[in-house]
Every structure is written in C-alpha cells, then in structure tokens.
Amino acid sequence: MTPLALERRAEFRAGQRAILPSLPGAAAWGLVSGVAMVKGGLSVPWAILMSLTVYAGSAQLAALPLIATGMPLWVIVATGLATNLRFVIYSAALRPYFAELAARRRAALGFFMTDFTFTLFMRHAQEGTLPPQHRDAWFSGVCANNWITWQTSAITGIVAASYIPTDWGLEFTGTLALIALVGPALTTRPAIVGGAVSAVVALLAHPIPYRLGLFVAAIAGIVAATLADRWQPAVSTRETGSP
C-alpha cells in the first residue's frame, strides 16, 4: 500500500476510535427507534427498509403517526423536511471542509452525517490536528461506526420489538451522550452565550412542531455566539484605552 493510503487508513481508524465512547448512546437511541417503528404500525420488512434508507431517527418517529393515520404523502414529506431542517445548517458548516472533493464523495459524506458525527467532526476539525487532505477519511471512520451501530441496534429493535421493554427510559442514554459531547465545548464565552440562548429559545419554541423550534433555536444561538465573540475584543480595547 502507498504511504498515502496508509495515512488515510490510519485516519479512518482514528475516526472509528473517536466515536467509540459515544456509541452506547447511538445504540440505545437506535434500539428505541426500531421498537417504536414496529409499535407504530410498520411491518418488519418495511421498518427495516425505512431504517436503512431514511437513517434519521427523529424524522422517522415524527412520520409514524402520520403514516398510521393515512395522511397524504406531501404532508409526511413536509414533516420529514421540517424535522431534518437542522441538517441544512450542518451541511453549510461542513461545506468548506469538503469543498475540494468530488460530488459523489460529498453526497456520500452527507448521507452519513448525523447529530453525533457532525458534532465530533467539527470539534476535531477545529482542534487543528487533522491534516486537511485526510479530513474525509477521519469523518468516514466516525460515520462508519455510527452507521453500523445505529442500524444494528435499530434492526434488533425492529425484529425483537415485543421483547424489548419500552419503559426503562433507555433513550435517555442518547441525551446523555449528547451532554458528553457538548460539555467540553462549553469553555469559551461565546460558546456559553450561544448555548444558553439556544437552550432558552428551544424551551420557549417547543410548542412549534417537528423540531422547527430546534432550527429556530440553533439560528438564535449562533447569532448570539457570534455577537458575544465580536463584542469581547471591542470591550477589552476600550478598557485598555488603545485607539
């Protein structure tokens, strides 16, 4: 193997390792989603097909009651789009990192991007230790493990739905895994301001259905963080009295 291929393989493995500790959260959330699909009225083969092709837990769960009540196709797709709107923000944030790649490769990376894999990638990319030419290899490693874990646990949930207790609150593991991801990022003032604003807006906007509140909250948080970032140096130059 060429040295370049070896380097890329090493980055892929590093990505696979980076997501390992978060995988219990992905597994629990996948399992609970799989069970919910079958309990929501889908037969086993359809539920498996949906898990493999849609690969978006919150959109699948939002669509279930609409499918069960026989809502028109466009309503279900519109609900899916609304629930997935946050991915547009993620996609815009990832664009500069992968702009050099071929379109087919960018489409593949986009397909495998989730809340978990996006967050891990952004954090690692901003640490500055990831060689730019190997970004996609590292991200692919993260995505591969996340996809395998999610699909394995979702399909387990689908096949064994009637044996899996739904009242243990397993899905809370997913929330905890997100807490573990966000914790280390809450160290700078703009991040804390943005996170706080985003949390408050998300709480106030929760009556808005289909995770649209989440989209609004994320935008508000990003604006607040940017303002906090910009005002910080302005205040300090005034304090030091420089012209």
Added chain:
Amino acid sequence: MNDPVAGIALAAVIVGLALSTFVTRTSFLLAGGRLRLNHRIETALRFAPVCTLMAIIVPDVLLHGQGSIDFSPLNPRLIGGVASALWLCWSRGILGCLATGMIAYSLSRVLL
C-alpha cells in the same frame, strides 16, 4: 399493510422521507461553489454544534411528558442530566458520564 395498494403507498412514503433526509443533509455540501454563504456566516457556523446540541438536550431534559417545563428537583431527567454534567466536570470520560447519568436517572425514577 399486506394489501398491494398500501404497499405502494408506503414505498412512496419511504422514498419521500429518504429524499427529505438526503436533500437536507447534502444541500450545501453538494451545491459546492454555486450556493455559498458569505464568509462571515460560514465562520459563525463553528458555533452550530454547541447551539444545536443545547437546543436538543435542554428540552429533552426539561420537557418530559406533557410538554410543560419541569424544573422540579424531582424530575428524574434533570437529576440524571445534572449527575452526568457533574461527572464531566470531574473527568472527561464519556462512558462514565453515560453510566453516572443512567444510574442517577434510573434510581430517581424508582425511588422518587
């Protein structure tokens, strides 16, 4: 759902949902240079992970059940979330954070 008409309808729903995910996830990635935000906005997006995660986590923890905000100290999700956050302040270990949070959450569901 064994009736063929329902099967075709369900297939259409799955294709539609898969497209809704694919289109949103690849939107800016695939548009490449054609659809491009200005540089200041792209720089601001470095705060996207923190902001979206907080917007997912905080309602998950505080809005359990009927959708009303539950700040009560007896809310098991709040107890679990705080326990996991305290663990993170002490150690960076993710597995320990998950274990601490789940133990605190489960215990408070059983005991409170």
